[in-house]
Amino acid sequence: MITFVIDSRNNIGHPTRKGRMVRRLLKKGKAKVLKGGLKKGQPLLIQIFKKFDKSKTIKANFRIGIDPGYKHIGYSVFKIYKNHIELLLTGEVETRTSEVTKNLSDRQMYRNVRRGYRRKNVKRKFDLVKFRHPRWKNRAKYMFQPTHRHLIISHINLLKWLFKRIPKEQCKLHLEYNRFDVQKIINPNIQGKQYQQGLQYGFENVKAYIRDRDNYTCQICKKKIANIRNEVHHIIPKSKGGSNRPNNLILLCSDCHKKVHTGKVTCSPKLIKNKDFRDTGVLNSCMKWMYENFGKKIPIVKTYGYITKAVRLAKNISKTHAHDAMIIALCNEDGFETEFTKYTNYDHYITVNFKQYRRHIRTWTHRLEDRKYYLIDNNLKKKCIAHNRRRRTGQAKKYLSLEEYRRQYPKAQLIAKSGGPIMKQSEKKMTFRRGDIIKCPKGVATVQHYMFRHKEIITTQFGRINQKYCTKILNNSGICIV
Ligand SMILES: [Zn+2]
Ligand SMILES: [Zn+2]
Numbered sequence: 001m002i003t004f005v006i007d008s009r010n011n012i013g014h015p016t017r018k019g020r021m022v023r024r025l026l027k028k029g030k031a032k033v034l035k036g037g038l039k040k041g042q043p044l045l046i047q048i049f050k051k052f053d054k055s056k057t058i059k060a061n062f063r064i065g066i067d068p069g070y071k072h073i074g075y076s077v078f079k080i081y082k083n084h085i086e087l088l089l090t091g092e093v094e095t096r097t098s099e100v101t102k103n104l105s106d107r108q109m110y111r112n113v114r115r116g117y118r119r120k121n122v123k124r125k126f127d128l129v130k131f132r133h134p135r136w137k138n139r140a141k142y143m144f145q146p147t148h149r150h151l152i153i154s155h156i157n158l159l160k161w162l163f164k165r166i167p168k169e170q171c172k173l174h175l176e177y178n179r180f181d182v183q184k185i186i187n188p189n190i191q192g193k194q195y196q197q198g199l200q201y202g203f204e205n206v207k208a209y210i211r212d213r214d215n216y217t218c219q220i221c222k223k224k225i226a227n228i229r230n231e232v233h234h235i236i237p238k239s240k241g242g243s244n245r246p247n248n249l250i251l252l253c254s255d256c257h258k259k260v261h262t263g264k265v266t267c268s269p270k271l272i273k274n275k276d277f278r279d280t281g282v283l284n285s286c287m288k289w290m291y292e293n294f295g296k297k298i299p300i301v302k303t304y305g306y307i308t309k310a311v312r313l314a315k316n317i318s319k320t321h322a323h324d325a326m327i328i329a330l331c332n333e334d335g336f337e338t339e340f341t342k343y344t345n346y347d348h349y350i351t352v353n354f355k356q357y358r359r360h361i362r363t364w365t366h367r368l369e370d371r372k373y374y375l376i377d378n379n380l381k382k383k384c385i386a387h388n389r390r391r392r393t394g395q396a397k398k399y400l401s402l403e404e405y406r407r408q409y410p411k412a413q414l415i416a417k418s419g420g421p422i423m424k425q426s427e428k429k430m431t432f433r434r435g436d437i438i439k440c441p442k443g444v445a446t447v448q449h450y451m452f453r454h455k456e457i458i459t460t461q462f463g464r465i466n467q468k469y470c471t472k473i474l475n476n477s478g479i480c481i482v
Contacts, residue, residue, distance in 0.1 A: 002088060002350055003044045004165035006034070007052045012167045014060060014079070015043075015088060017348065022046060038437060038444045038473060041350060042481055043089070045165060058082075062166050065174045065329025067308075067321050068155065068290065070097055070279035074321030075158060076329050077166065085330075087349040090322040093479070094355040095154045097282075100147050102241055148286050154356055155290060157479045161354075173294060174329045177302045179284050182277045199246070206246060207232050214251035220265060221256055231257045235267055245278075303331045311336050322351065353482045355446075355460075357435030369419030370395075373402055375412060385414065432457055432467070435476030440465050444473070446480055 003022045005013040016022065025031040025048065035045040060081035067074035073093040079086045142149060163171070183190050183198070203209040216226045233252045236242030250267065252260065259265040294300055311327050312319065330337055373386040391401040405412075432438065432450040438457065445459035455467040460482060 001041075001043070003046060006045070006047045008047070008049050009051055011052055012165065013052055014057060014167070015165065036481075039481070040443075043165075043350065043352060060170065062171045063174060063329050064159075064162060064166075064171060065325040065327075066155070066158075067176050067324040067328055068178060068283060068287070069095075069321060070151065070282055071095055072321045073155060073158060074323075074325035075162075076322065076325040077162065078329050087326065089350050089352055090326055091352040091354065092321045093154060093158050094353075094482075095151065096356045096358065097147055097150055099358070100150050104146060105241075143289075144286065148282055151282060152286055152290060154479070157356075158354065159294070161479060168298065171298050173298050173300045174303060174331065175291060175294065175300060176305060176308060176324070176328050177287060177291060178280070178305055179287055180277075180280045182280060182284075185277075206244065206249065210246060210249050210251055213246070217251070218253040218256055219250050220252060220260075220267070223253055225251075225253045229254045233257055233260060233267065301332050303328050303333060307331050307335055354479050355435075355482045356479050357476050359435070359476055359478050369422055370399075371419045372417045373405070373414045374417065375414055382415070432470070432472065433476055435478070435480050436472055437474040437480070438470045438472050440470045446482060 001019050002015050002017060003019070004015045007013060022031070022044070026033065026046070030050070031046045031048045033044060034047050036042045037044045058081055060079055063078040063080060063085075065074075065076045065078070071094065073095065074090075075093070076090040077088045079088055144152065159173075183195055186199070187194070200206065200209045203212065210232050211230065216224060216230070218225055218230070231252055231254055233250050234242045234244075235248050235250055238244075242248050252267075256265065260267045291300065291302070308324055308327050308331065311317075311331065312324070315327075317323050317327070370387040370392070371389065372384050374382040375385045376382055385400070386402045386405045387395060387399040389402045391404070395401070402414075432447050434447055434449060436447045438445055438447060438459070440457075440459070440462065442462045442465075445461040445465075447457055448460045449458040451458065457465050457467060457470055459465060
């Protein structure tokens with residue numbers, strides 16, 4: 001076990017393995033727990049009510065290794081003192097990058113539908129299509145796309161977590177500098193002008209390219225379809241997040257295509273031909289920024305992917321992101337740093353894995369209250385009679401709309417009250433959300449999904465649990481220990 005220590009003036013000390021000492025201090029009231037310790041094996045962060053004496057501490061340096069990635073980021077922390085190097089903690093961070101892309105395409109879809117309806121209504125009234133010129137000034141000017149921004153922010157969040165526990169002045173960062181030449185992976189002899197002429201160069205559109213790539217044959221029954229009607233099919237359907245890129249498209253004859261869509265034949269994802277280089281493309285564009293900006297805060301050392309791979313193969317280490325980060329921390333630009341190899345201690349480290357959860361749920365803040373209609377009786381008492389002018393989708397059956405009420409009583413005099421935004425719905429009903437840490441009969445767990453209607457919680461550790469046996473300990477803090 002490792003305990004991170006802070007003194008009374010918020011100076012960060014060296015992490016310790018002396019569990020007995022920590023327990024004694026906590027028992028006597030000379031220290032308090034700030035964070036952690038909820039789950040088994042989770043590191044503690046404690047504050048000692050005393051000022052550190054810096055002359056007594058051993059001189060030591062810390063080294064952080066980071067293996068940057070699109071969906072998983074690996075990290076490792078080493079402590080170096082008196083020619084010893086010791087592994088303190090490793091792990092992975094799971095980012096939300098693929099969720100961000102899905103959210104963006106969902107938003108685009110809803111917006112298209114909403115504006116489409118609005119334009120249609122305006123056309124009916126005034127015999128004109130509503131059109132407004134795009135206002136470019138309202139675009140927020142960020143340096144990167146949302147997916148790229150999220151990737152950078154999750155690297156920064158990880159470093160922030162570490163620098164709250166390890167002295168920043170004694171740290172050195174080793175970063176794997178991934179910049180892939182994607183075109184060179186496909187064609188090793190590529191040169192000069194050929195970089196501007198990709199795979200689809202010279203074809204009319206993607207469909208034409210797919211027909212040529214699949215050699216005008218149906219990929220399921222292997223029939224030549226030069227003259228028959230041919231169709232291009234999405235292997236992963238667009239409704240399930242599939243893309244329009246060539247590696248998701250396949251050529252089929254019309255008979256086979258019908259069979260695939262009716263479920264008689266399965267079109268397995270194994271038929272995917274080209275490798276998708278989307279992840280590497282995103283990393284390529286962020287890498288330079290990360291290297292330059294992290295370098296402003298702490299000393300930084302570059303290593304390369306081929307060095308990591310060579311060391312991994314030579315030492316016969318299995319390929320995980322955490323293992324890669326361990327190797328990266330021990331390498332520099334030239335290769336493996338041999339001076340430390342004799343004294344390396346790999347035995348007593350702990351693994352801490354993180355996952356990022358969404359913190360902002362828009363339906364809570366953007367919901368509107370129903371517009372209500374009141375009838376005043378003889379005793380001057382108000383009674384709510386109708387909700388909304390027209391029936392809202394999902395409106396309860398017991399509440400009439402104004403339209404329905406008017407059919408029965410067309411001349412009743414009513415008072416209307418417009419509905420404002422509902423701001424804090426969360427505190428009333430939705431007591432749990434993703435990323436919260438809860439206590440249940442089996443132990444401490446993280447909420448993966450909250451089923452409000454069923455009153456059940458799906459946890460990452462123990463599966464489904466009824467809501468009434470759970471109590472919340474911590475709110476979702478974005479980057480959570482899994
Ligand atoms: Zn066929
Ligand atoms: Zn299809």
